[in-house]
Amino acid sequence: MDKTPYTSVKESITWLLLLTCLIGCDRCQEPNCEGPDCNPTATPYPLEIPPFFPPMDIPADNPLTEEGVHLGRLLFWEKSLSLDASMSCGSCHLPLHGFSDPAPYSTGVTGAQGTRNAMALINLGWATSYFWDGRAMTLEEQILEPVAHPDEMALTWTEAVSRLQADASEVNYPEQFLKAFGTSTITSNLTVKAIAQFLRTLISADSKFDQWRRGETNLTDDEFAGYEMFLREGGDPETTPGGQFGGDCFHCHTEAGLQFSDYLFHNNGLDSSFVSDAGLAGVSGAALDSGKFKTPTLRNVALSAPYMHDGRFQTLEEVIDHYNSGGVPSLTVDPFMKYTTGGLELSPVQKTQLLAFLHTLTDSAFVSAPQFQDPH
Amino acid sequence: MMKYLSSHIEKRNLVPFVWIGLLMLILVGCTRPFFWMDDDVPGTFRMDAILEWEGQPYSLGMETEDHMNHPLRLDNLQMYISEVALRNEQGEWEKGDKVHLLDFNVQNQRILDAFPPGMYDAIRFGMGLPSEINADIDPASYPNDHPLSVVGSAGMFWTWASGYVFVKYEGKYALQAGEQLIEPLSYHCGTDDSFRTVTWELEQSIQIRRQNLTTTELVFDASKVLLGEADSIDIVMDPVTHNSEGTILGGRLMDLMVDAWTIR
Numbered sequence: 238m239d240k241t242p243y244t245s246v247k248e249s250i251t252w253l254l255l256l257t258c259l260i261g262c263d264r265c266q267e268p269n270c271e272g273p274d275c276n277p278t279a280t281p282y283p284l285e286i287p288p289f290f291p292p293m294d295i296p297a298d299n300p301l302t303e304e305g306v307h308l309g310r311l312l313f314w315e316k317s318l319s320l321d322a323s324m325s326c327g328s329c330h331l332p333l334h335g336f337s338d339p340a341p342y343s344t345g346v347t348g349a350q351g352t353r354n355a356m357a358l359i360n361l362g363w364a365t366s367y368f369w370d371g372r373a374m375t376l377e378e379q380i381l382e383p384v385a386h387p388d389e390m391a392l393t394w395t396e397a398v399s400r401l402q403a404d405a406s407e408v409n410y411p412e413q414f415l416k417a418f419g420t421s422t423i424t425s426n427l428t429v430k431a432i433a434q435f436l437r438t439l440i441s442a443d444s445k446f447d448q449w450r451r452g453e454t455n456l457t458d459d460e461f462a463g464y465e466m467f468l469r470e471g472g473d474p475e476t477t478p479g480g481q482f483g484g485d486c487f488h489c490h491t492e493a494g495l496q497f498s499d500y501l502f503h504n505n506g507l508d509s510s511f512v513s514d515a516g517l518a519g520v521s522g523a524a525l526d527s528g529k530f531k532t533p534t535l536r537n538v539a540l541s542a543p544y545m546h547d548g549r550f551q552t553l554e555e556v557i558d559h560y561n562s563g564g565v566p567s568l569t570v571d572p573f574m575k576y577t578t579g580g581l582e583l584s585p586v587q588k589t590q591l592l593a594f595l596h597t598l599t600d601s602a603f604v605s606a607p608q609f610q611d612p613h
Numbered sequence: 614m615m616k617y618l619s620s621h622i623e624k625r626n627l628v629p630f631v632w633i634g635l636l637m638l639i640l641v642g643c644t645r646p647f648f649w650m651d652d653d654v655p656g657t658f659r660m661d662a663i664l665e666w667e668g669q670p671y672s673l674g675m676e677t678e679d680h681m682n683h684p685l686r687l688d689n690l691q692m693y694i695s696e697v698a699l700r701n702e703q704g705e706w707e708k709g710d711k712v713h714l715l716d717f718n719v720q721n722q723r724i725l726d727a728f729p730p731g732m733y734d735a736i737r738f739g740m741g742l743p744s745e746i747n748a749d750i751d752p753a754s755y756p757n758d759h760p761l762s763v764v765g766s767a768g769m770f771w772t773w774a775s776g777y778v779f780v781k782y783e784g785k786y787a788l789q790a791g792e793q794l795i796e797p798l799s800y801h802c803g804t805d806d807s808f809r810t811v812t813w814e815l816e817q818s819i820q821i822r823r824q825n826l827t828t829t830e831l832v833f834d835a836s837k838v839l840l841g842e843a844d845s846i847d848i849v850m851d852p853v854t855h856n857s858e859g860t861i862l863g864g865r866l867m868d869l870m871v872d873a874w875t876i877r
Contacts, residue, residue, distance in 0.1 A: 289753055291753040291762060291764065292753075363763070479854045479863070480856075488768070489768075491770055493752045493763045493770040494753045500764070523674075567795065568785070570797065572783040
């Protein structure tokens with residue numbers, strides 16, 4: 238059939254409309270799925286942002302889907318991702334310990350030990366960098382490291398992908414990847430994306446403190462006094478302007494967005510020399526970053542002993558005593574540790590109250606949630 | 614109708630219609646306003662923030678001396694700037710609507726705001742945050758890229774009741790030359806009472822042109838926070854003020870900071 242001029246114009250307008258939508262308009266873009274790894278047929282995961290929490294920025298090329306989160310959980314607990322198939326991510330990030338390791342240093346498949354305490358995996362979707370020294374800027378980037386690290390799971394990604402691709406178990410990983418990403422061809426990129434999706438669902442927001450913030454329960458007098466202590470400036474107001482005889486915890490463990498971390502890096506006065514572990518300086522190369530480590534969240538802190546980047550403190554009492562002492566002066570000690578010559582001078586009663594508050598951050602429902610446990 | 618069009622309109626005559634159609638599609642279909650449609654954002658005024666110490670270029674981490682010859686090093690300098698305004702020829706203040714968090718740890722700190730075209734003979738801005746966006750605000754209510762959000766305000770938020778830290782001025786000092794700089798210096802100023810306004814009468818008016826960028830340099834001399842014309846701070850006697858409820862020292866520091874700014 239010959240085209241009439243009118244038909245030609247109609248076609249032109251149709252093409253122009255499509256072109257305009259594709260190039261010029263925000264509204265015509267698919268907001269939930271970008272990039273070649275997105276599977277438009279996957280079911281969007283109904284992520285619920287808890288009250289008082291900020292929005293979670295999820296990478297446009299890795300939106301949460303039911304299938305992706307399920308696959309991520311399978312992979313998080315998958316022991317075949319380690320050299321001798323004896324360890325999974327969950328081996329060092331134990332749910333009942335706030336997804337951290339009760340040992341100061343985790344032991345890898347070869348028997349080698351790490352050099353830092355395994356961080357608690359809580360509310361990672363709001364973090365702005367990963368690892369104690371912040372060397373990974375995204376969750377996906379962070380997940381790449383432990384599998385291949387010789388002191389951890391010690392498996393090359395080539396081999397890891399090969400094992401998953403050849404999986405003949407009931408899980409059937411190629412099938413799981415097909416559901417999640419629309420392809421049964423497994424890659425390291427897709428594997429970390431799935432694990433990242435799962436980790437973003439590890440949201441702790443139902444501690445006693447959260448329930449109190451929502452008006453569902455009351456804090457005891459000691460817990461509330463500890464909370465006030467947490468929020469008060471340290472120091473004697475007679476000698477320190479603004480001193481409030483407080484615990485001075487809130488600067489780094491800010492309660493903004495109920496994250497209890499500022500996501501920044503601080504030298505909290507543990508050492509005066511940083512030869513053994515330079516912290517952030519090892520990444521930035523800046524001498525003034527020596528001894529700085531990322532502020533961990535205090536959520537589930539009562540479950541996630543030992544404490545500090547090297548797990549040197551076994552109990553929260555030791556941690557409080559450290560801050561109460563003022564810590565060790567050094568060239569890079571954080572200005573927040575401004576009482577290095579005298580300490581906070583908290584009384585035993587005040588320390589007990591602070592401890593009581595820290596225990597209100599324990600979220601038992603989170604650590605025992607069935608959807609986070611080993612599915613294998 | 615279609616037959617009529619087909620038989621009476623020649624193909625080449627339709628070209629203008631196609632272009633008109635394209636233009637209409639763009640105008641109607643896009644969510645982003647076009648510059649000629651956007652009367653509210655006619656010109657951009659940018660102030661490039663520059664850090665100095667006693668009139669010389671300064672970077673955080675550099676060792677220097679205060680007015681009492683104490684070796685000193687600033688490690689952190691952050692501050693909220695809000696309510697940037699320009700005074701027009703009618704003597705009225707045109708106000709920008711943005712909040713800025715200057716962080717001198719990061720290169721190329723800038724304050725950008727939009728103003729109507731015209732001539733302006735004075736500049737004004739607030740150090741800190743006006744009360745309506747300070748206390749009783751939940752940072753979680755802002756998108757994460759906003760300077761007042763949980764992420765954007767990292768370390769610059771006290772509590773819901775007391776709001777944001779307006780200025781952080783932190784570093785280390787030594788009691789005398791030759792000693793290691795390990796004494797902490799830590800000034801955190803905030804609270805509604807600490808809000809200060811900085812104003813300059815300009816010797817030469819600046820012109821904001823529609824859709825054009827007008828720039829100037831905004832210099833902060835950090836040494837003047839410790840030594841001003843009417844006041845001075847002894848960092849050994851007063852190395853710390855941290856108080857969400859405001860302190861006399863915090864107020865003095867904010868007053869000194871007002872005079873630490875110059876426009877270049």
